[in-house]
Amino acid sequence: MSSPDQASGRNGTAETTTGTPLPPGPSGDPVVGCLRPFLRDPFSFYDDLAEFGDVVRWQLPGRRFTTLFHPDHVERVLVAESDRFERNVAGDFQVDFAPEGLLLNRGEQWRTQRTLMQPAFTMDRIRSYANPMVEYADRTARRWDDGQEVALNRDFSNLTLRILTKTLFDLEVGADGDDDEAVVAAARAINERVDVSRLTSFLPTWIPTPTNRRYRRALADYRERADGLIEERRHDGAGGEDLLSILLRAEGPDGATLSEEEIRDNLMTFMFAGHETTSLGLTYAFLLLSQHDDVLDRLRREHEEVLGDESPSFDHVPALEYTEAVVSESMRLHPPAHIITRRAKEDAVIDGYRIPEGTIVTLPQFRIHVDDRFYDDPDAFRPERWLDGSADERPEYAYFPFGAGPRHCIGMRFAMLEMQLVVAVLARRFDFELLSDPDPDVTAGGTHRPVEDVRVRLHDR
Numbered sequence: 426m427s428s429p430d431q432a433s434g435r436n437g438t439a440e441t442t443t444g445t446p447l448p449p450g451p452s453g454d455p456v457v458g459c460l461r462p463f464l465r466d467p468f469s470f471y472d473d474l475a476e477f478g479d480v481v482r483w484q485l486p487g488r489r490f491t492t493l494f495h496p497d498h499v500e501r502v503l504v505a506e507s508d509r510f511e512r513n514v515a516g517d518f519q520v521d522f523a524p525e526g527l528l529l530n531r532g533e534q535w536r537t538q539r540t541l542m543q544p545a546f547t548m549d550r551i552r553s554y555a556n557p558m559v560e561y562a563d564r565t566a567r568r569w570d571d572g573q574e575v576a577l578n579r580d581f582s583n584l585t586l587r588i589l590t591k592t593l594f595d596l597e598v599g600a601d602g603d604d605d606e607a608v609v610a611a612a613r614a615i616n617e618r619v620d621v622s623r624l625t626s627f628l629p630t631w632i633p634t635p636t637n638r639r640y641r642r643a644l645a646d647y648r649e650r651a652d653g654l655i656e657e658r659r660h661d662g663a664g665g666e667d668l669l670s671i672l673l674r675a676e677g678p679d680g681a682t683l684s685e686e687e688i689r690d691n692l693m694t695f696m697f698a699g700h701e702t703t704s705l706g707l708t709y710a711f712l713l714l715s716q717h718d719d720v721l722d723r724l725r726r727e728h729e730e731v732l733g734d735e736s737p738s739f740d741h742v743p744a745l746e747y748t749e750a751v752v753s754e755s756m757r758l759h760p761p762a763h764i765i766t767r768r769a770k771e772d773a774v775i776d777g778y779r780i781p782e783g784t785i786v787t788l789p790q791f792r793i794h795v796d797d798r799f800y801d802d803p804d805a806f807r808p809e810r811w812l813d814g815s816a817d818e819r820p821e822y823a824y825f826p827f828g829a830g831p832r833h834c835i836g837m838r839f840a841m842l843e844m845q846l847v848v849a850v851l852a853r854r855f856d857f858e859l860l861s862d863p864d865p866d867v868t869a870g871g872t873h874r875p876v877e878d879v880r881v882r883l884h885d886r
């Protein structure tokens with residue numbers, strides 16, 4: 426197989442790609458392409474695609490795809506040539522839940538908003554989020570009882586949403602332990618709406634299927650919830666350093682201001698993107714810890730050495746190396762955002778194959794993260810692999826749970842800090858007896874959600 430470096434790179438424009446072969450791939454049905462195997466099981470469909478090589482072409486009705494399986498391709502699409510491959514989730518998958526927000530917008534609007542929001546994610550700001558993160562994790566621990574059965578995904582969703590709204594928006598949602606129904610229902614409906622293993626996900630949102638009706642209703646409630654929170658903040662005064670105040674004051678570098686829709690859509694974007702992913706990261710980390718006593722023992726030894734009797738804080742985090750490795754390893758095996766998509770804005774050539782303009786390029790973390798060319802014993806949960814020097818030998822983009830390049834996750838440092846602190850608080854206090862499937866089925870929606878609750882029985886230590 427040719428090296429990805431042999432691709433024509435920036436010269437791979439429409440003029441020069443004529444005659445360059447299209448990538449190999451499954452021929453599929455002449456009318457519906459690969460729709461049947463894809464709907465049957467999108468994850469094993471990707472296993473089949475990988476048999477064709479690192480650059481694979483396939484089709485669904487009305488959409489042409491190319492899937493890239495090599496880390497060097499990830500680097501080209503997301504980093505080196507990010508201006509030729511745009512994120513177009515709204516257009517490609519008819520996701521319209523917050524079109525004016527940072528996740529879905531594009532071009533100048535995206536650039537202005539990203540610059541505007543950056544001050545909420547500087548190291549100093551992130552440092553100030555550590556105490557509330559620990560405080561809310563403590564409250565979760567106090568609510569949990571010896572012998573109690575809990576659904577980790579639900580409790581972590583509650584916890585991460587509360588942390589997010591407190592730190593980024595300086596708002597409290599609901600009472601301790603109560604779900605914020607509007608947000609939780611919206612997260613579920615958005616995920617269901619973009620679940621590509623459902624045929625209905627390929628229909629426009631205005632067609633009144635049950636999924637679409639649920640989605641529209643949940644979205645309307647969610648918008649109302651966001652408007653209420655904005656109203657609350659306006660009433661209390663928007664003088665703070667939190668993200669919502671920044672959005673309301675809209676102190677762009679060149680006096681940029683945001684419309685009402687942009688403010689609301691960003692509140693909705695952050696409440697969704699910032700809680701659901703981190704909640705899944707924690708759910709999978711504890712799912713794995715519940716099955717690996719050796720890892721849990723080493724983790725606790727680190728907590729004893731670094732923390733002693735103290736609560737974890739921002740200053741402890743650099744020394745919590747094994748805790749970080751546990752979080753990284755969980756996201757390697759279960760990346761909360763499991764696939765990244767881009768649309769080719771012009772013809773490109775990758776690995777000697779033509780990617781025609783308009784092709785949807787997919788970069789599957791859930792496959793690349795377990796490729797045995799880059800990981801020994803790839804399916805094993807071995808946090809040590811992040812500490813034994815082997816990470817330095819791997820291509821940089823063999824691991825990209827937060828994406829890469831200009832549109833990488835703005836909440837990356839926030840999420841890593843939060844997950845490390847929550848693990849440090851909870852792993853010392855409880856043993857986790859797994860009651861549900863050790864290897865749960867997951868949905869192929871916007872996030873890598875387990876289909877069933879991940880249930881454990883808690884035991885005080």
Ligand code: HEM
Binds near residue numbers: 700706829
């Ligand atoms: C484990 C936790 C998280 C994971 C795995 C994750 C993953 C990702 C990924 C893969 C992307 C890039 C998608 C793409 O390139 O198409 C992204 C973007 C984004 N994430 Fe996260 N994320 C996490 C936590 C957070 C948090 C805590 C926040 C908010 C505080 C957040 C807010 C966002 C936003 C707003 C974007 C869009 C950025 C842009 O386009 O400029 N995420 N995330």
